[in-house]
Amino acid sequence: MNYVSFTTPDGAASWGVSLEGRIHDLGPSGAGLAPTLKDIVADGRFGTLSEEQVREAPAFDEADVALLPPIIDPAKILCIGVNYVSHQEETGKTNQKAPTVFTRFADTQMGHLAPALMPASTTQYDYEGEMALVVSKDAYRVKAEDAWDYVAGYGAYNDFSVRDWQLAATQWTPGKNFPGTGAFGPYLVPAADLGDVDQLKLETRVNGEVRQSASVADLYFSIPQIIEYVTAWTKLSAGDVIVTGTPGGVGLFMEPKGFLSAGDVVEVEITGLGTLSNTVALDA
Incomplete structure (x- = not known):
């Protein structure tokens, strides 16, 4: 799966998964699974989410969001x-x-x-x-x-x-x-x-x-x-x-x-x- 960090059309920072031209919002403004993609990496859930879980989350057209670096704030x-x-x-x-x-x-x-x-x-x-x-x-x-x-x-x-x-x-x-x-x-x-x-x-x-x-x-x-x-x-x-x-x-x-x-x-x-x-x- 293609994981992303992004800002929503309203300017909120979130993260999710890109599927078929849609960004499924798994972050604070969507499904709320974790605050950031880095948190998902840290707690061991990165790469474990099912496509069904992803598709259940609210979604935006990819053209309507601004993609951020996947890890926004790495310590190093x-x-x-x-x-x-x-x-x-x-x-x-x-x-x-x-x-x-x-x-x-x-x-x-x-x-x-x-x-x-x-x-x-x-x-x-x-x-x-x-x-x-x-x-x-x-x-x-x-x-x-x-x-x-x-x-x-x-x-x-x-x-x-x-x-x-x-x-x-x-x-x-x-x-x-x-x-x-x-x-x-x-x-x-x-x-x-x-x-x-x-x-x-x-x-x-x-x-x-x-x-x-x-x-x-x-x-x-x-x-x-x-x-x-x-x-x-x-x-x-x-x-x-x-x-x-x-x-x-x-x-x-x-x-x-x-x-x-x-x-x-x-x-x-x-x-x-x-x-x-x-x-x-x-x-x-």
């Missing part, structure tokens, strides 16, 4: 840098000994169809199509062989990057945390619904032109390796988000450069997870 968003072999090759950062990790703040996120805000201070606005996972329960010092038990589900992510701010110093935090630059959605899909995620294909398009195309199997550090590494030094909680990396083909390394401009439409499509679409807009 950890992003893995340079984690596809093709991206390592274009950056020259090969043979890494450990994952590159940086943080993104929750208040930089936006949902499907929300504008991707390009700061007035840059001319180097870039895309990074990625797959994100959401942690299912408290995780600390998890071994790789147990890691799959800590994954609730997956969604598409676009880690829009302000390259001049990112590359001005050795750490990347400024270039990754402008408002309206962390697109997440449209859906959060239970891991059990997807099977082997290595079989999923990720594709990023700018105005219909394919810029990135890769199999999730091409990750340099696998999802179990990422979870083992990250939880070796920080405790994760249900609802935390790990963004697993982007393939080669980002605008920074194109010739000529493939940076974004206002009005560009960027889509990230992942098998089984839908298509995340955002249009670039200037942030005054």
Whole structure:
């Protein structure tokens, strides 16, 4: 099932499931199963709801609601840098000994169809199509062989990057945390619904032109390796988000450069997870 967070036509925040173009409201303004989707993840009910339960809830046409990031307020968003072999090759950062990790703040996120805000201070606005996972329960010092038990589900992510701010110093935090630059959605899909995620294909398009195309199997550090590494030094909680990396083909390394401009439409499509679409807009 495709779980979503959204605001109703009246502006109330809620969550539910998308079925056949309708959003069935399971949150506070509907069936009232829990305050947020993160609460459902934390109490272990994520992915367990029956279609009958969902269809009994009040529903809206998907076009009448505004989709939010599936997890609105994760305590931690950890992003893995340079984690596809093709991206390592274009950056020259090969043979890494450990994952590159940086943080993104929750208040930089936006949902499907929300504008991707390009700061007035840059001319180097870039895309990074990625797959994100959401942690299912408290995780600390998890071994790789147990890691799959800590994954609730997956969604598409676009880690829009302000390259001049990112590359001005050795750490990347400024270039990754402008408002309206962390697109997440449209859906959060239970891991059990997807099977082997290595079989999923990720594709990023700018105005219909394919810029990135890769199999999730091409990750340099696998999802179990990422979870083992990250939880070796920080405790994760249900609802935390790990963004697993982007393939080669980002605008920074194109010739000529493939940076974004206002009005560009960027889509990230992942098998089984839908298509995340955002249009670039200037942030005054």
